[in-house]
Amino acid sequence: MKRYMFLTGALSLALLACSGDDVSGTSDSLESSAAENESSSSLLVEESSSSLEASSSSMQESSSSTDFALCKVRGDWGSRGGCAETPPSGHGDLWSTGNLKVKTASLIDPASLGDRAGEFFFETDSAEGGGSEIIWTERIFVIPEFKGLLEANIHLVTGTLPYNPFCNIGFNVAGFDSSGNAISADVSDWNGICVLYEGSISPTIQLDLGDSLNQKMGHSLPSVKMVSQKEPQCYEWSQFKQPDLEEGYEAISGEEAAKKVVRIVFHFQEQPNEEFYGHEDIEFIAIGTNRDE
Known part of the structure; x- marks a missing residue:
């Protein structure tokens, strides 16, 4: 295709x-999204933070026990608990x-x-x-x-x-x-x-x-x-x-x-x-x- x-x-x-025009796009939508996230409830942030801390050890265990070759081309894939691909x-x-x-x-x-x-x-x-x-x-x-x-x-x-x-x-x-x-x-x-x-x-x-x-x-x-x-x-x-x-x-x-x-x-x-x-x-x-x- x-x-x-x-x-x-x-x-x-x-x-x-x-033509020299920038075809990569702008970051306006990202900045808008970030602003909305910052205005979210502090209670929600605290609950999310505690949830992440509770799952941290299990994610690390999953990552270390995964035997995919993708781990050797490692990076943000490993942070998801294993080596799941997140294209592109x-x-x-x-x-x-x-x-x-x-x-x-x-x-x-x-x-x-x-x-x-x-x-x-x-x-x-x-x-x-x-x-x-x-x-x-x-x-x-x-x-x-x-x-x-x-x-x-x-x-x-x-x-x-x-x-x-x-x-x-x-x-x-x-x-x-x-x-x-x-x-x-x-x-x-x-x-x-x-x-x-x-x-x-x-x-x-x-x-x-x-x-x-x-x-x-x-x-x-x-x-x-x-x-x-x-x-x-x-x-x-x-x-x-x-x-x-x-x-x-x-x-x-x-x-x-x-x-x-x-x-x-x-x-x-x-x-x-x-x-x-x-x-x-x-x-x-x-x-x-x-x-x-």
Whole structure:
């Protein structure tokens, strides 16, 4: 449904995005609602407060005993006594929808990080002859650039490529040193990665180990293929495998690769869907580690 709306309304939405008008709405209704709540009976507030205190311990017990993988992409879902989903919001210990950066600094020794640690990057196949693009969206609206929402319409265009077109969305783990060289990081204690994602195309998660090691591996990066589902999916480092590793190139396990990661990449590459002119909708809601605490 979203893809149909995008295709039929793309022209008008693009014009709207270019006009510079704020299409995100206002907070008038929220302020009005808050004012009404403040004027409520103090007796009701006191009764509500005592009720919440009485249920606090049972909620914590329920949350700690829940064994859903969604807890690893944790946040406000856990505060409801377990890990019940409350779309479209979502929180992860690495990235939550609305954040401009990934919180690698909270999980890696800050002293080992460089410039631009946790920053997102976005790549297309244009330098190799493709015509693919990432069109950022917010619901059915086109927006001019990434603003913390990993929601987009990926347009796959083959151009002169001898292979399927692609787009990449990813983030730098440790950033760059003062000379501009990429820094690798040991993220083995993340135990893997968890993602809450839904889309009409499924990405492959790749562990980018930097130019030197990538070349030694014949650019066969340790990878795992995701699925499209509105449920959390978690992958251990041991599940990351090198696809089509050619003879003569260096082999590496997912666990070993996790000790020297430069970038984590969500790689979208498919033959363009002719029915929708190569357009595919994607949305990341939360990204987290696979840690149990």
